[in-house]
Amino acid sequence: MRKKDILTPIGITLGFIMIMLAILAKGGTEGVASFLDISSIFVVIGGLMASLLINFKMEQIKLTGKVINETFHKNNQRMPELVDKFILLAERARREGILALENEMDEVDDEFLKKGILLAVDGIEPEVIQDIMNAEITAMEERHYRGRAILEKAGEYAPAWGMIGTLVGLVLMLNSLSDPATLGPKMAVALLTTLYGTIMANLVFIPMKNKLEQKTEEEMFTRQIIIEGVIGVQSGQNPRILEEKLRAFLSNEKENQKDKDDVLTGENVNEA
Template sequence: MRKRDILTPIGITLGFIMIMLAILFKGGMEGFNSFLDIASIFVVLGGLAASLLINFKLEQIKLTGKVMKEAFHQNDHRLKDLIGMFIRLSERARREGILALESEMDEEDDPFIKKGVLLAVDGVEPEVINDIMNAEITAMEERHYKGRAILEKAGEYAPAWGMIGTLVGLVLMLNSLTDPATLGPKMAVALLTTLYGTVMANLVFLPMANKLAAKTEEEMFTKQIIIEGVIGVQSGQNPRILEEKLGAFLPKEEKEETEDEAVFTGESVNEA
């Protein structure tokens, strides 16, 4: 299941609001208007687009919007619920046989879980299941890397194009040294491209790329739990032992919460 990650839009919006408030407090609306320059925007966005077109294939460029959209969503895989599902599958497999799990997979939304359990139902060796599913994780990691590489490169190129725009502005300014009254305004406009490029890199592109990298690590971690769960179910492990094994993947806070719940209900997580 996927849900919206509200922190990404909140962070981007908050960053822009703080910048605008700083400008308004110091210079009012007149100061705010001085920070808008169409030519500077064209230099940064146009140069950035040109660099990305040179750096990447057209197929990758087309995926930019989809990749950026991923930073606004997150997978709703709760580890406790995931572990609970495998405990339930283990109990049913021991009670009714591994073939009984095939019908359960008809309603499973996660293709990775579905694939692993169906491989187990088909009697594939645990080592082979491990190899197949780990190969899928490696392929996923590579796809994710190629996707966020566009954002990482955009984060590198945006400040560089901002600096190029500033250099262009300085050249134009130096050509008009005979009119000292124009030096201040032209210097301000020249510096705007550096501002635009730096803000875009550090408020949009690089934070999004880092978030996507963190999401990839989280997804790989979750998939490793799934692999352990599938192999545990196939090998007929005692549900309580499987619970202990998968529980090792839980963060400390969730482990303590699980133990507290077990004590409250009079159960023991160590019960065999």
């Protein structure tokens, strides 16, 4: 069972709470009503849906719910457990032969890992195994890109439709200049569509797209480790040497994360 990623709902909820607190701080409970306008919601959501229908095929549109659901779950594979699995496979392969690994496949949940081991058991050349598995990684990356492209485009279109709604509202407002008392309320309603579109883009669509992109990078990195492990097991590499080789990937991952943290910290210091 996949683990839930609680940071996504927490982030979205926290964003909306902060917006509501800002509204309540300035306008009280009465001010909340002034930020609700059904026609503005129709313009942004309806226009956004129209643009996505034009931009994508129906097959991709149907996957939107599944794509969004991915942002609420974590990747299952844990690196240390993956390395330990390869050590066990390498030890059994050296002890009983590579064909003995076929009996281990029932205990392997990862389909990519299972395919790699089966290719090794079949005696496929290491270069061919790498080509096949790298082709799968490329195909996976392309699938993930097409999936998150919907969220990426939604993040672009939502503010644009918000601006279109604002322009429509301004035109209607200018047509009623003879009644100055209505200008303020009509201007406020006109600006609401821009507000809705901006919130949807920057609190929902773009952050979700970025999270999916990060998950894809993590999965690609994991699959590269799997390829190295499969080749090591097939070649009869010493389990201890294979362990050191695979744990080097974990060290590099930690170093890369540390470098990112240092860069962010340095930026914060410079800004301060």
